[in-house]
Amino acid sequence: MIPDKKQIEASKHILIKSDKESLAQASVLYSYCLSLHKKVSLYAPEIERRFSFLPWIDKRRSNRADSADLEIDSSIEIMDLYDFMQMSDVKINAKMATALYAGLLQRYENFLSDAMDGTIFAVLAQLITLGADHQKCVENIVYSEPLSKIRLKAILYKNLLLKENAKVAHVSFCDEDLHASGASLEDVCEAAREFLHIVHIREVHIVKSDENNKIIKIVKDV
Structure with a gap:
């Protein structure tokens, strides 16, 4: 669950906790917290190599930051995170847009899922306009396999x-x-x-x- 925006703004050091399935959300949250001039730590014990291209994933640590005064779990439905950004009037930059696009690509099974609808396509179009790197997401998530x-x-x-x-x-x-x-x-x-x-x-x-x-x-x- 996403904390209240006021909680985030009141914090000085934010720890983002991620598992290997929610790295895209973690990347979005990392960029968002940085935009608020917060100290941010990313705790991700495991990662999937195909998501290593995402912004800030190289900053991950395998141990928790004890000094953090707020912890955010990135296991959030990707569209819920997008809606949070919209409702909070967050200016989505290219890094956020790319991570959101990657999360949607993962969530909707390379855009082949039956759950795809007009709303998702509209969001994807907006993210590309905001600077999402479609080619990099597809190359790493769809075509890159261990x-x-x-x-x-x-x-x-x-x-x-x-x-x-x-x-x-x-x-x-x-x-x-x-x-x-x-x-x-x-x-x-x-x-x-x-x-x-x-x-x-x-x-x-x-x-x-x-x-x-x-x-x-x-x-x-x-």
Whole structure:
């Protein structure tokens, strides 16, 4: 939850706490607090490499700043953060615009999500006008993948089995596959969503082959 604007303005040293899923929001908040001439620290124990291009991420620290008198958790819905900036009459600069654009790109699955609507497109257009770097966001978030994910996808495609007239895909993996690729269960789920882009597939069953082919998650084309 975003603190009251008065809390932010009354603070001298602000600590922004971020996990690897909310680095875009952390970047926006960092720029905003700097614009108010505050001392800012970014606490982010983990980061995803594809978000390392965002403004101020290079300032992150792996330990908390004890001297901070206000802590903000950046795990905020990206559109809620945008609305906060608008309602607070914040002048969005190019750094903020780029981070907001990156957050929307992440939130709406590279703009392929069914949740995309006219409002989101209008916000994106405004952010580009304000200086958001569309090309840099796309290059780093959409087209930049670690080798571990590429290895994992090769394994998953090899194990892909189509059923029910190719409408249902069963994709199996085991712990050894994760170890061999260096990927995570989260990466498996992300790859499974991409399988929905294959023609005819409407549902993906993620199967754990070393647990009696237990279905651990079902991803559907909504």
